[in-house]
Amino acid sequence: MAKYLLLKHYRGAPAPANNVPMHRWTPEEVTAHIRYMQDFAARLEGTGEFVDAQALAPEGTFVRYDGEGRPPVTDGPFAETKDLIAGWMMIDVDSHERAVELAGELSAAPGADGKPIHEWIELRPFMAAPPTITE
Amino acid sequence: MNEALLRSLTPSVLGILVRRGADFAAAEDAVQDALVEAVRVWPADPPRDAKGWLVTVAWRRFLDATRADAARRRREDRVDAEAEAGPTPATDDTLQLYFLCAHPSLTPASAVALTLRAVGGLTTRQIADAYLVPEATMGQRISRAKRTVSGVRFDRPGDVATVLRVLYLVFNEGYSGDVDLSAEAIRLTRQLAAAIDHPEVAGLLALMLLHHARRATRTTPDGSLVPLAEQDRGRWDTASIAEGVGILQAALARDRLGEFQAQAAIAALHADAPTAGETDWVQIVEWYDELTRLTDSPVVRLNRAVAVGEADGPRAGLAALAALDDSLPRHTAVAAYLHERDGDLTTAARLYAEAAGRAPNLAERAHLTRQAARLNARRPH
Numbered sequence: 001m002a003k004y005l006l007l008k009h010y011r012g013a014p015a016p017a018n019n020v021p022m023h024r025w026t027p028e029e030v031t032a033h034i035r036y037m038q039d040f041a042a043r044l045e046g047t048g049e050f051v052d053a054q055a056l057a058p059e060g061t062f063v064r065y066d067g068e069g070r071p072p073v074t075d076g077p078f079a080e081t082k083d084l085i086a087g088w089m090m091i092d093v094d095s096h097e098r099a100v101e102l103a104g105e106l107s108a109a110p111g112a113d114g115k116p117i118h119e120w121i122e123l124r125p126f127m128a129a130p131p132t133i134t135e
Numbered sequence: 136m137n138e139a140l141l142r143s144l145t146p147s148v149l150g151i152l153v154r155r156g157a158d159f160a161a162a163e164d165a166v167q168d169a170l171v172e173a174v175r176v177w178p179a180d181p182p183r184d185a186k187g188w189l190v191t192v193a194w195r196r197f198l199d200a201t202r203a204d205a206a207r208r209r210r211e212d213r214v215d216a217e218a219e220a221g222p223t224p225a226t227d228d229t230l231q232l233y234f235l236c237a238h239p240s241l242t243p244a245s246a247v248a249l250t251l252r253a254v255g256g257l258t259t260r261q262i263a264d265a266y267l268v269p270e271a272t273m274g275q276r277i278s279r280a281k282r283t284v285s286g287v288r289f290d291r292p293g294d295v296a297t298v299l300r301v302l303y304l305v306f307n308e309g310y311s312g313d314v315d316l317s318a319e320a321i322r323l324t325r326q327l328a329a330a331i332d333h334p335e336v337a338g339l340l341a342l343m344l345l346h347h348a349r350r351a352t353r354t355t356p357d358g359s360l361v362p363l364a365e366q367d368r369g370r371w372d373t374a375s376i377a378e379g380v381g382i383l384q385a386a387l388a389r390d391r392l393g394e395f396q397a398q399a400a401i402a403a404l405h406a407d408a409p410t411a412g413e414t415d416w417v418q419i420v421e422w423y424d425e426l427t428r429l430t431d432s433p434v435v436r437l438n439r440a441v442a443v444g445e446a447d448g449p450r451a452g453l454a455a456l457a458a459l460d461d462s463l464p465r466h467t468a469v470a471a472y473l474h475e476r477d478g479d480l481t482t483a484a485r486l487y488a489e490a491a492g493r494a495p496n497l498a499e500r501a502h503l504t505r506q507a508a509r510l511n512a513r514r515p516h
Contacts, residue, residue, distance in 0.1 A: 023488035023507035030505050058492050
């Protein structure tokens, strides 16, 4: 089993095919989208592949140590070129292929007119502990 | 094994040990040992006096632990002598625990954790689950809290306001995992109300009961928010409302108004209205005026602007809102609502979308996005 992070982006990812902002959908389309995500997570719990999922607020701040006695330097709010994570889901799956398959499914969440958003999902493998030598 | 009985006895047993002079952390360990022993022994050999049994075993454990440390022997002799001072009412001991667990030297997070552990009798795992942190993290938080208060003596009453703040924090955490913190907060506040005669304790208990009565109708099964005006009032818990209103009226009759009583009065006016349209908004605005005098909190002023919008029309609400800092949480959502009521749907839709971007949780974000979607869906994309 290997852990992967599926990342949704507020911005920074390539534009999806069905690129209509959520507040331009109908309330029913919003509800259908949310239900798709909930069902997706519930199904992965059922298959034993779900680890955790959290949404992140749109605002973020970069902070950097800038020497003893100096205030930390920040450059938030985000500049327009910067990538911004909206939320993540952690999965624990048998193969990279399975992780790609699930990221594809998540990207198919319905949006405006009930059609898939084709949202870009970033898939990041976790660094694993070195394997135990058994031989 | 009756877990509820054990949990209800835990705070008074702990209180008795601490009153006898046991160090808080050591007393807590001793009581936990006694509880484990009870779970082991009681099924086969139930005690006649459960509390007496626990006190005896816990005190013996405490003495054993204390004897193990030579440096503690002298203190043990001293507190042993103090123990002969005579009986004190159990409720009194529990009350002391409330004050200790909400001691001003603790951070709010530590005070909450310690209260749930010592007064509520929850396990570290249950508290960790409720706050979605690892058990080890919560264990450390509780240990640090115990160390912080371990030197504090039980000789004078603490600040009731601090205790109430801690209980309200617990209540507002609501429900997650297998522990319902709202129900737990109500249970603890009931216990506190039985031990202490204070109008604000009654005010907080009334407020919790009135909010709790509406809880089942505040969200749909899939977690979507249902605004007050759209809630199914037939499903409100009338017994809880009646109890809350009764407690509130008795408290108000004593003429020592505080912010919890004023908040409970507002909740009671909502609970009283047979339909949303029949809500007595004029009286609610008057209570918000009282509340503003008592707290002068920006959040109260924001809520007051909503009430003014209902009592005197959306324009009056927007005027009240204009006096407030627009960086306040939910300021944009309130502005969106008032603009919609005023008929300016374009502005309302824009503000709902903006408010969704600032929402502090997913349920609110989804709700505000749907509001924007509802107004935008009237026009073609």
